[in-house]
Amino acid sequence: MYYYGVMSQLSASPLLRMTPYQPSTLFPIKAEFAALMLRGGLVAGAIALVSGTGSYTVMIEMLSVTSRAGFAIAFVGLHDLGVVALTQSGWDLTQVVLVDDGPEMSQAIAVLLAAFDVVVFDITVIDRHWHRLVARARERKSALVVIDQDCRRSPRQLAPDVTLIVEEFGWAQPTAECPFGAPAFHVAVQEHGFRTDTPTVLAR
């Protein structure tokens, strides 16, 4: 073998190293939830169902790391979502968008799936086009997060890949950091027939 000079390892372009977006099949989520998932994160193209009282808080906590990692997240119909809560949880608000309530919500979700990494919406949005949305999400490698606060539908009807059930949703005692206390919850994760539980997680 002949060498023409000293071989050195090529360094990556500084621009590429700086970009937060990584072509990934896994969206990072908060460590407490990631530890319970089989793949250690939210798989691209997966359908996640968050059900039970406190599901909005759980969703905000879970996806805060995803948002911070530079992934674009869209909410559909969740016009009551607290912006301050997103900020407190460490969301990157420059990559968040909300499509307000209205007709043809499924169509709006389908359009969003073309570019957004995660699309979050309430279970009431789901209609007869649900299976098409799922197929589109899988094709586009975007994750769908469905929120079912009142447990209106059984998970079987949606056939989610991962289900997060908020089993306990309480209030932690005030501390010096949180003078009014903070929400505390206990979540069970069901994925491919396996069920794992989190320890009590303190929000924010």
Added chain:
Amino acid sequence: MILVNPRRTVVVNFDGLSLLAVEAVHDDRIAVVHRDRILAATRVTEQHGVTVGMRSAEARARFPDLELRERDGYREEQWLSRLQRMFDDVSPHFRRNGHTLTAPLGPITRYFTTETRALAAIDAIGVSLVQTYPQLTVELGVADSLFAASVAAPLGRRVPSGESAQFVGGLSVGTLLPSPMAVLLREVGLERVLDFQNLEPAVVAARFGGVGLHWHRLCRLEVDLSVVDDASAEIAMCTAAAFDGDTIEQLSFRLMRSLEDLLSVAEEGGLVLVKACLTLVTTTGELTKVVEMLDGVGTMGLIARLRWFEEVSRPRRDPLIEVRIEPMQWSSPRRRQLTFDRQELKESAVLATLARLATFYGDDRVLVPTMQGGRSLRERGTWIPWSGRWPLSGVSADDSRAPWPGHLPGATPSLVYRYPQEVQLLDTTDTPVEVVGDGVMTQEPAFLVIGRNRLAVSSFFGPWVVIERWWERRRRRYVRLMVITPQGTKLIVRESRRWWLEGAFA
């Protein structure tokens, strides 16, 4: 409609360009055919009875030795470009407008000192062209607008300044107006364009609609044809006036044509519209909205935005008087370059998606978060309409980081209701809980009633009294309380002697 300042315009019309493109001279037995019709014929061919507009089979029957050549559009364009370059010797302002050349006469006159000298210079080029290419006929038309000059060019007329309206008015309706309009005008005894000019605009609009009104304004020289010159200062706005019973759909349809003209003219000049002002003039006032699209916007996109704006902003359906689209900012189109940077690709995909959503569902339904100063949760963080940029900038204002007295640090519910719901806070004996003085509760809360749900209160934090603008007459005083129930923690507010649900940890 496109409003331009009336100004002297010269139009150079070329006849015989199609013969030149197929390299036919007048001694040849050649005719140019397009879609089975004779488009142009040489002198010899015409002497044998072949005329323009005749079917090719009929032409062959009249002149069996005739050679038919298909029209060569590409060569025609090449020839026109060549001719335009020759006219550049007189003025660099000559632009192509279909198969004619047009230029504002003002700059040429300033250079040649008088209009006569300027036209003589243009004439000289035309004469030399005809000498070089005998199959070509060059006709010159001069008038006060592009429309009048275009009408004058085939007639070879040079209309003196200020007489263009009379010149157009002297023509017959059949020669100038579309045939359905001309037939109808003749039926009512209007033979000259002058009679048509004298009609009331409302009458014309009622009988002939938007197209008729456009022709009426053209004939009265109130508006002009598409501006060929790319000077953006001349492109003022597109506007459509409403008549009795006109809906926004009809107005949008009427605007579409002029808007297309406007955008295509800009496109020829290498410009795209990135910022526009939409205005709805109603009987009760004007409603204005500025829309911004970084990648430029097309006619359909702008019309869709206009219709969404009308739907959202005019709930009372006041009668419309006028609709305007005013370009505010033009930009050169952003060239898409292939890139290996995935982040850049992602951002452009997100931008395209949001623009599509805004077109489909309206600007006001695509919202982005923003942080600002304030005491209540809705004031501190809110959703505002998307401004056309991605990633978003200026999400946090400086005020949001300022220590606002009265806000509750750390108490940030996941849901903050846009429309707070009235609730009842009761004690163990179902007596409403009240807060008096500086935050003293009359009873300890035991139940929170939200609609038909009666939730037991396990514990609570507060109350905190907030007094805003205590020095002013329009001061505001309210009390906040955080209540913990089995169905989650709720943040409630007491104002005007009633309890409201402000937010919830749900």
